[in-house]
Amino acid sequence: MEQFDDKLHCVITLTRELALAQAKKADEEIAAGKYRGPLHGVPWGAKDLLDTAGIPTTYGAEPYRDRVPPQTPRRETSP
Numbered sequence: 001m002e003q004f005d006d007k008l009h010c011v012i013t014l015t016r017e018l019a020l021a022q023a024k025k026a027d028e029e030i031a032a033g034k035y036r037g038p039l040h041g042v043p044w045g046a047k048d049l050l051d052t053a054g055i056p057t058t059y060g061a062e063p064y065r066d067r068v069p070p071q072t073p074r075r076e077t078s079p
Contacts, residue, residue, distance in 0.1 A: 001014055002014065002016065011045075012048045012056065012058060012060070013048070013055055013056045015055060018055075019043055022043075023041060023043065026040055026041030027041065048060050051069040051071075051072060051073055052069065052072050053069060053070060053071045053072045054068060054069075054070075055068065055069075056068050057069055
């Protein structure tokens with residue numbers, strides 16, 4: 001993503017350090033036998049519509065250019 005974003009403009013906020021920290025944690029968990037399934041450790045991206053604490057969330061709109069939510073909303077899960 002870092003390599004091609006200047007050309008593609010497909011990322012609003014790239015969280016490289018967070019991704020590397022999460023990958024390291026996943027590697028440690030897997031090595032310790034705490035395997036969560038076939039997607040454990042696979043990196044993923046979220047649209048700029050999901051509030052995430054401390055990460056700019058602009059909704060792709062100019063009025064929200066500098067918006068950084070203080071917390072991640074709790075998401076309800078299915079029973």
